[in-house]
Amino acid sequence: MAYALSNAVGGGLRREDKIMLTVFPVDLNRIDVEMQGSITKEDMQSFLEELSRVTTDMERGHMLVTVSEFHWPSLAAIGFELSHIGAFFKAYRHFERIAVVCDKTWIRKLSAWEGHLFSWMEIRGFTSEESDLALHWLEHGDAQQAA
Numbered sequence: 827m828a829y830a831l832s833n834a835v836g837g838g839l840r841r842e843d844k845i846m847l848t849v850f851p852v853d854l855n856r857i858d859v860e861m862q863g864s865i866t867k868e869d870m871q872s873f874l875e876e877l878s879r880v881t882t883d884m885e886r887g888h889m890l891v892t893v894s895e896f897h898w899p900s901l902a903a904i905g906f907e908l909s910h911i912g913a914f915f916k917a918y919r920h921f922e923r924i925a926v927v928c929d930k931t932w933i934r935k936l937s938a939w940e941g942h943l944f945s946w947m948e949i950r951g952f953t954s955e956e957s958d959l960a961l962h963w964l965e966h967g968d969a970q971q972a973a
Contacts, residue, residue, distance in 0.1 A: 867902035
């Protein structure tokens with residue numbers, strides 16, 4: 827399978843012209859991440875490199891994660907993430923809020939559960955119909971006011 831790094835708009839890993847995991851810097855304190863398909867070790871490695879690069883000067887950042895066509899990551903991808911957990915935590919330390927937009931209920935619930943693991947940030951799940959609410963929550967912190 828051929829891989830090529832896409833840097834036109836954001837960093838991402840392409841597999842047969844299909845981006846699996848892409849990082850789009852929006853401004854100094856916000857990035858958007860798009861996930862689709864099955865994530866490989868190479869995808870995870872590229873994601874960590876791009877995440878580390880864009881969070882270097884970030885403070886109290888926000889991340890919008892949009893998940894579509896999700897399939898389980900490969901065992902190698904999970905192994906890479908676990909073996910580089912310190913680097914992921916270092917990058918995640920720059921975030922105050924992460925909104926996960928996905929129509930799969932279990933992914934939204936898992937995201938909310940993950941939010942309890944990181945005391946310095948909040949993670950919330952939203953449906954694709956609630957994407958405006960997710961953006962409002964990222965910027966203002968109170969999803970109830972946006973409803």
